Amino acid sequence: MLRLVARRALSAIPLLAFVLTLTFALLEAAPGDPAATLLGDAPVPPETRARILAAYGLDRPPLSRYVSWMTSAARGDLGWSLSRGRPVTKVLAAALPPTIGLGGAALALQLLLGLAAGTLHAVRPGGALDRWLSVAGLVLASVPTFWLGLMAILLLAVAVPLFPPSSMHSVGAEGWGAPARAADAAWHAALPALVLASGSAAVVARFVRAGLLRSLGEGFARAARARGASHGRVLLRHALPAAAGPVITLAGLQLPFLVSGAVVVEVVFGWPGMGRVTYDAVLAQDLPVVLASVLLATVLVIAGSLLADVGLALADPRVRAGAPLVR
């Protein structure tokens, strides 16, 4: 198990180096003069301009800047946020917990709803419920996430005010006790997490359905059936555990989409996470923050898929024993 984690962590290093190189190359390729962006339209004497460029290291050759870009990133120094006047690491450190909380809640909901819907699918394959769930899943997986968020606000926060329409805390929550604050945050997270989870949940449900139908046809399920177990029992106790394992891998593969979806969901719901911070930084042309959050989002995906592999290893004795992962 430890070797699995160590191997995966090591293989992440070239990937992160690739992301850093790619972002550096994009910066270099982008049109526009960085000095003009920094200085604006104000008339500046040439020597001041040279001093400012030197202060940001923009007067050095690209290769030298590339090396210092890579080494400072390796040291954990991601630069200075121009729009917020703070180190980028501080900005992102504040935005990370809300995103992990939202993403984690969405991941849990996605698995829960996907497993439940997939099981309902398999109760009577080809029946009316199966067909209607297929249609609902297809629609949910096809509507734009941000639009679903707006409709959810309209229906569940305005027409029927069950949930708050935006932000992460109620007004005045600073003075509350920790349990009340946590419950408040969970209440605020419910709607965005549901919206974020819905599309992926539909994918999981289809996957679970296919796995269940496969398992139901296999020897162990038919043997249980032959011993007199009811269809429901065979489905829940025999077929579902066999079909659930690969779902963990699927959830890991779906992570990049979850993290991407978090951007628009956070913008729609005013959730103070990485997506919102990145979006604000794009509008403010605060490139160091945008660059760093691309990197951090990739780290999140790598960490998440590592967790998925560990979860799979814990759930599946064959993987635990060191057999190759079936992809």
Added chain:
Amino acid sequence: MSDRRVRAGAIVLGAWALVAALAPVLPLRDPNAQPDGLVLRSLPPMSRVAALRSPDGSLRYAAEVADEPGGGLRFRRGASWTTVPASERVEVLHPRFVLGTDALGRDLLARLIWGARVSLLAGALAALVAIALGGAVGAIAGLAGGSLDALLMRATDAALSIPRLFLLLLLAALFRPSLATTVVLVGGTTWMVAARLVRAETLSLKTRDHLAAARSSGASPLRVATRHLLPHLAAILGIEGSLRLGQAVLLEASLSFLGLGVPPPSASWGGLIADGRDRLLDAWWIATWPGIALATVVVAAGLVAEGAEDRL
């Protein structure tokens, strides 16, 4: 079963394409005109308003029209009434706004259909870019093999694990938004699945006799790829292209919703939803229609891909 899905999806996509292509000749209002910000502001779907047409053809919109006792009319805009003498000989019309209007009084039906042009064009071009780029990477990797194959596939895996929208945000921050950059950005961040599919297919095709025959009779690698490989890849490229079309339309909408896609006034569906977001509480219809339109396109593209894949 599969036939029906492909047909239904193709009909929906074809209908949208037709409507979008014909937008200039359809009897629609000007999508960007704001003829009356007061009377026409945020009208609900199926609304009728009054309009006075003067003999010279000009229109004046009114919330209410009433007869004057001594002949002629008076009409109300906002809180103020204006009297029109009988001598002016205006004609009273009652135009209908089927999908309603937005906060600036623009006709939403016209904006939806003109928006389809932008959204579908951007989506289709981005899907083409993704298919072409992914197909080229996959075919080169599969045909070349060895270290070039390993390098290209590592790059593909790496590109797959960067969350797409974050990368798109970075690119949008670096490059000025336009239709062309949106197409290139969306296509350039979605080619990876096609690359994997094409590489796998190429590897299996490579062992077939007709490729070996072509190679041994002296065909150049380019000729082998285009004349002997591409025809066999057409089916999977078509299926993946259909899926990409749906996803590209969605991604473009996300970017435009964030204000980083195709810039106004040529509003795409994502931009229309962004317009409606600010008016969500008092005018739900502005954001609703383009979302439904987007969903029909994505569902249709998915149905085509799914049905065709099952038939394969």
